[in-house]
Structure formats: C-alpha cells, structure tokens
Amino acid sequence: MNIKEIKELANRFTKEQLENCILQTIETGKNECEIDGDVLEVVNTLAKAQTVRELMEQGMSQMEAVRELARRIRQVQGG
16 A cells, blocks of 8 residues: 555545546546556555545544554454
8 A cells, every 4th residue: 555645645636536536547547636557556546545535524634544544454354
C-alpha cells in the first residue's frame, strides 16, 4: 500500500471524483485522476484513497483516516 500516494489522492480529489476515476479505470483503463498502471492496482489505490477521503469528511484527521483504513484492511484479512 503506497500511503503517500493514497494521502495525495485523498487531498486532491473528492470522494465523488475518486469514484468517477474508479469507474473510468474499470471501463476504459484510464482515468482523470492521472494514475496509470495495472487496472486492479489502480482501482485498489483509488478505493483506498476514497475511503480515506470519506473518513476525513466525517471529521477524522488524515493520519487518523489512514490508521482506520489500515485497521479495516487488517480486519478483512483476518489479522
């Protein structure tokens, strides 16, 4: 997980813009968020950034939001 990239995306784009970039990547392989790479990897990064942005909009600091994202990932992975 590239935390620096996720933080930058969460700062630059709204959760709606990130959602649009996810859809664009799935449909065309390209997106207006200017992220290139393997489609699955790009969608994964954008989804994480969207989660961080959503948590920030709910009042968390960026660092708290990143920690919460990491906690959720660990929970899903069973650890």
